[in-house]
Amino acid sequence: MDPRVTADLRYSVEVERPGMLHAAFVRSEVPHARVTVVEPPDLPDDVVLLTPEDVADLGLYGCQVKDQRVLADTARHVGDVVAAVAAPTRAAARAAAKSIEVAYKDLPAVTDPLAAVAPGAPLLHAQAAASAKDAVSIDVRPIPGTNVCHRFRIRHGDVAAGFADAEVVVEEVYRTAGAAHAPMEPHAALAEWEDGKLTVWSGTQTPFNTRADLAGAFGIDPERIRIIAPPMGGSFGAKTFVRLEALVAALARKAGRPVKAVLDRAEEFVTLNRHPAIVRVRLGAKRDGTLVAKEVDCWVDTGAYADCGPGVATKMGYAGVGPYRIPHVRVDSLAIYTNLPPNGAYRGYGAMQSVWASERTMDLLARELDMSPLELRRRNLLRDGDVFATGEVMHDVHFDDCLQAAADAVDYEADPRGKGLCVLLKGMQTPSRAAISVERTPVGFVVRSASCEMGQDVRQSIKLMGAELLGCEPGQIEIPDPDTDTSPFDTRTTSSRSTYMMGRALREAVADLERDGERGFGEVRNEGGLDPDTGQGIASTHWHQGAAAARVTVDEDTGRLTVEHVHAAVYAGRVVNRAGAELQNEGSMLMGLGTTLFEAVEFADGQVTNANLSDYNVPAFGDLPRLTHELIEREGAEVHGLGETALPPIPPAIGNALATLGAHVTELPITAERVLEALER
């Protein structure tokens, strides 16, 4: 029986250590201010208070830009942690945190990304220094003296000439709201120091990145830090990079005892959300529908700290080109600081925001050309051997098949009214590396891998692949929790890379085991990366490919949109764990539906106004349309990642379907109110 069903799985939130204290956080009530923490005279003796002075010896951290202090002496968003306490019980810690006084000296704040890049905007960070620890391999290009922590460009062909050559040009600006990941299990971490060695149990997708970043902040050798990653009750990108780990480590250092932190739901909303974005697309074509030029501009609101905003801006930039042959392309994508809670990885990693813009624009163009949106896409889709805007030659691409499957599922060609399509290309983390080890035991094998379990059942996929390679039953393979002391290095569990990368590493490890007899080690690397100034290089060694189709109806009196049917077709190459793969499609589609219809983190003066699951809606069973999907396989094909692919195409498919009924909505979520306004424009 699945231990998740029998309640035998021990989640991150359940980890305990003898003598541990519980943490609570004192959070800024203002969006931007210098803060002074005042210790109350009546603080109980068994409460440990951590103030910014206590962490003055610690370095900055941040996975792509080192811009974050363990405790903020300058608060940069409402909810920024300015002090922390540890106490014997969670309730005592929370009561103590409430008693801490904070004095604020307000600074001007900016909570809109366009205002943040306007001349004279208040600056959030004096300088944006790239991460020396290189936790994430990305060349960051800050614009000094501005709130831009990274700008990514693609320069491909000659865009001016391309537009001069175009016979039809369309242009539109699109917006997407921030969203909450809303995993059932909140963030949880526990830290313990022993003989100068730090151990952190954390529900994280990134044990090795977290170790590297903590080593930099605490000024100690990474080998003296051990990260153990128990299974997470959902993450969706929320539990990537350093979140609570530095705080509990600093508290434990001062307390001399283990310290554990578990966030409550409201705190989740000020810890990490999805990047709100503004994307402008200009697209030019010949009368026959041949695309000739495209411009994409992205303003990506990364909030108070960069986190992985530079990577998201990069991915948003190239995903906005779409899976098309376009000879002349310009992309400028900016990751921008604002005084809002930090935004980071979210299932789809920036692709959704620009696919929404790009694929809605394809339908605008089709309308201008009086051509079927399906035919327009077909005419321009990338095929094997074509050159993408990054200069890389495409291989193993099946966009045609995905698009056709989606169109057929809603009988698009028979009658396109009320129906919409979307096709997308999404990259995998490149460069990256994955390693895995296999050891023979008297009853089977132990496989060690840092691929983290967050509900995707990665362990089952590794067991199934292992059983095939080792000639044993999946049940004979044991996979311990990721542990940086014993698991071989893996870049991280993100970007739908684990089954593909670990699967290949496992093949090497099993071959090594056959040579050795007792143990084997395997490692694979995918090389590449893009030049941030030109966008040329290798965006991805392996493309995630998918399409979606939707059928909708609308109540013209109220604007209420009803999604009748939504279908996703995802290229899988070869399916390893069918049940798991199907659940990835369904989960992605459900999250896509929430993003399309109602998910939005709302703010007033920098404060989240819907930080609970009553005011912030996620899809409920009653919201489900007819939801179908398929995994496209090919004989002898390579395994393809598919953990996120079915999310980004959902909003454009629905938006395009709605547009056929007369409502051209450019902003996500597509609320009933926006539909009504659009119907009457």
Place this chain on the structure above:
Amino acid sequence: MQPEWMAPTSLEEALSLRAERGDEATVLAGGTFLGILMNQGFLSPSAFLSLGAVPELRTMEVVDGELRLGAMVTHRRVEREASDWPVLARAFGLVASPRVRNVATVGGVLADADYASDPPAMLAALEARAVLRSPRGDREVSVGELILGYYETCIEPDELLVEVRVPAQPEKATYRKFRSRSAEDRPCAAVAAVNDGDKLRVVVGAVAERPQDFPDLCAGEAAEIGARYAERIEPLSDSRGSAKYRRRVIAAEVRRAVEEVAWTPA
């Protein structure tokens, strides 16, 4: 500091604690509303008066054709058991999710006076009355008298809302819940309409501080009634819709509700 916890096991005991402690102790029924407020840090009561163990408040009976709902009767029970009041069962059955309906109570939803709840508008349209009890005696108030504004009622500090009395439901009655977001969301606008043959009653919920009830507008064609309600009501703006948008929804949904109860203008 742990809040004080009082859990009387009889109505008599509950009433005496209420009279003694007044507003200093927060009355707790199902806790679905208080829970949100407390989790958000908007409320941290120093004392609770829990009604969960008071058996008299859990009765549900029909007396002389009138449905009497104890204050602690859950939404789920009304949904499942109020078979002769199908429109009331429907309104309670549309609240949030089964998890919420299993604990949220009839007394709680009225005493919270949350503008975005479903049941108050339906109870108002059915001319239900709430029984408020104190050592000074009982008084019966209509929903319109009970709910004064945002989260504000006429319940005195020594009174408890103990029962809700609902007259027999006319056959022609409807409850239309318009959600602008999830199926489990609160209404953006809700319309309760009852046609008892002689008169039409239309109450609009979730659009302003209290249920909107205008008997003087309930004449004429459905579309006219809808337009007049949309004009008369001063809607609020929240994340479920702006005031301007709500006016549009009110006009459409009132018209539809009136059509559903087959109102024929005299």
